[in-house]
Amino acid sequence: MEAEKKSSVMVLLHNAFIVTMDPQSRVFRNGGIVIENDEIKAIDQSSHILHHFSALEHQIIDLHGQILLPGFINTHVHTSQQLARGIADDVDLITWLHHRIWPYESNMTEEDSYISTLLCAIELIHSGVTCFAEAGGQHVSGMARAVELLGLRACLTQSTMDFGEGLPTSWTKLTTHDCIQSQKELYKKHHDTADGRIRIWLGIRQIMNSTDRLLLETRETAEELKTGIHMHVAEIPYENEVVMDSRKVDHGTVSYLEKIKLLRGNLLAAHTVWVNKTEIGFLSRAGVKVSHCPAAAMRMLGFAPVKEMIEAGICVSLGTDGAPSNNRMSIVDEMYLASLINKGREACVKGTTDPTVLPAETILKMVTVNGAKSVLWDNEIGSLEVGKKADMIVVNPFSWSMVPLHDCISSLVYCMRTENIVSVMCNGRWIMKDQKILNVDEEKIILMAKHASSALLKRAGIMIPNRMNVL
Numbered sequence: 083m084e085a086e087k088k089s090s091v092m093v094l095l096h097n098a099f100i101v102t103m104d105p106q107s108r109v110f111r112n113g114g115i116v117i118e119n120d121e122i123k124a125i126d127q128s129s130h131i132l133h134h135f136s137a138l139e140h141q142i143i144d145l146h147g148q149i150l151l152p153g154f155i156n157t158h159v160h161t162s163q164q165l166a167r168g169i170a171d172d173v174d175l176i177t178w179l180h181h182r183i184w185p186y187e188s189n190m191t192e193e194d195s196y197i198s199t200l201l202c203a204i205e206l207i208h209s210g211v212t213c214f215a216e217a218g219g220q221h222v223s224g225m226a227r228a229v230e231l232l233g234l235r236a237c238l239t240q241s242t243m244d245f246g247e248g249l250p251t252s253w254t255k256l257t258t259h260d261c262i263q264s265q266k267e268l269y270k271k272h273h274d275t276a277d278g279r280i281r282i283w284l285g286i287r288q289i290m291n292s293t294d295r296l297l298l299e300t301r302e303t304a305e306e307l308k309t310g311i312h313m314h315v316a317e318i319p320y321e322n323e324v325v326m327d328s329r330k331v332d333h334g335t336v337s338y339l340e341k342i343k344l345l346r347g348n349l350l351a352a353h354t355v356w357v358n359k360t361e362i363g364f365l366s367r368a369g370v371k372v373s374h375c376p377a378a379a380m381r382m383l384g385f386a387p388v389k390e391m392i393e394a395g396i397c398v399s400l401g402t403d404g405a406p407s408n409n410r411m412s413i414v415d416e417m418y419l420a421s422l423i424n425k426g427r428e429a430c431v432k433g434t435t436d437p438t439v440l441p442a443e444t445i446l447k448m449v450t451v452n453g454a455k456s457v458l459w460d461n462e463i464g465s466l467e468v469g470k471k472a473d474m475i476v477v478n479p480f481s482w483s484m485v486p487l488h489d490c491i492s493s494l495v496y497c498m499r500t501e502n503i504v505s506v507m508c509n510g511r512w513i514m515k516d517q518k519i520l521n522v523d524e525e526k527i528i529l530m531a532k533h534a535s536s537a538l539l540k541r542a543g544i545m546i547p548n549r550m551n552v553l
């Protein structure tokens with residue numbers, strides 16, 4: 083029997099300012115792109131694309147000079163924390179963790195995680211994100227359902243801890259074996275699902291909540307499954323002090339991870355704020371990827387040595403972190419912040435400012451090609467090139483926030499707002515068109531989120547005290 087020939091869907095976009103982020107850093111002032119099913123088939127000057135492809139049965143879209151970019155990649159986001167936005171603002175770290183976040187997360191149901199991920203991902207899509215790395219949250223199956231429905235791409239990770247003081251009782255029952263086993267099951271169930279858009283990673287929440295056995299078995303399991311590990315690393319000085327004291331190393335978490343050979347190319351280390359020069363060397367030599375989350379760092383952690391890490395050749399990307407650490411899940415805001423914070427940090431480190439630190443091109447790399455390398459997906463995403471997956475965004479720069487456009491590349495970092503992003507395509511399909519999320523009813527999700535978060539806070543016994551003179 084003759085195999086049925088699958089008819090292909092062709093989309094042709096032309097008259098666009100295309101920032102490819104390819105190895106030659108090509109930018110087309112008036113470019114065109116052809117997408118066949120989920121892949122980029124051609125990219126060139128508009129005239130060339132129209133001449134060679136417009137005769138075929140295509141959906142042809144004139145972008146009228148708008149900007150086309152690869153979809154952004156957010157390499158550290160807690161999707162299951164979205165319903166906790168506003169529950170831990172302006173509180174100390176112990177209150178934040180023990181009295182707000184742990185009770186919240188330990189009382190979540192899978193349905194809560196599903197709704198939380200939907201709400202979070204809607205915000206991610208509006209800010210141009212087509213792929214994200216989950217930082218380690220509750221109920222991965224709920225997350226997977228939301229990601230599949232919305233049409234996004236993601237590396238999902240379960241929050242994993244097998245040790246620590248003050249943990250909720252439901253979590254203290256988990257043995258190291260349970261932690262590894264449940265992640266293996268999630269891998270079996272969800273890895274490479276949703277047309278290949280979902281991948282399952284292993285998680286280590288942080289070193290202070292991990293036994294050595296968990297660290298080592300995670301390393302081995304990731305090796306066996308050929309997947310990545312997502313871990314919070316060197317977030318606060320206290321973490322390093324605990325590690326130096328209990329695990330007998332010179333400096334902190336990174337030194338210990340080096341000692342036990344957990345520093346590898348498949349490790350995505352979030353934050354890595356408190357690292358010294360030697361540890362930057364360890365990270366660089368091992369090919370560890372770092373997710374810099376500027377807003378969360380400023381709010382709770384401190385200045386990460388991003389300039390030094392980039393100079394050492396470390397692949398640094400950007401993340402938003404979770405809603406209780408940042409409130410805004412816009413990677414566009416993080417791009418702006420990353421550049422400003424790291425320019426300003428020079429004044430603290432050297433006593434003089436340096437406006438040349440982290441220029442716009444570097445920031446754009448962080449949210450595209452570096453993001454793709456960080457999630458171990460750079461053979462398929464991160465740039466607009468023939469043969470790569472069709473993950474891209476359309477930016478309308480002709481509004482008050484971006485006009486005039488004397489320097490288009492810098493405008494994307496210093497002027498662009500989330501509201502400038504009009505359309506988002508992932509895996510060859512539009513998931514947002516003219517700022518409308520296509521696969522779910524946004525208003526309905528907002529309503530569901532309001533109900534679910536109120537019920538969850540009530541169940542968890544979390545009370546948010548009034549501020550100012552509420553009458």
Ligand SMILES: [Zn+2]
Nearest residue numbers: 217352403404
């Ligand atoms: Zn985090």
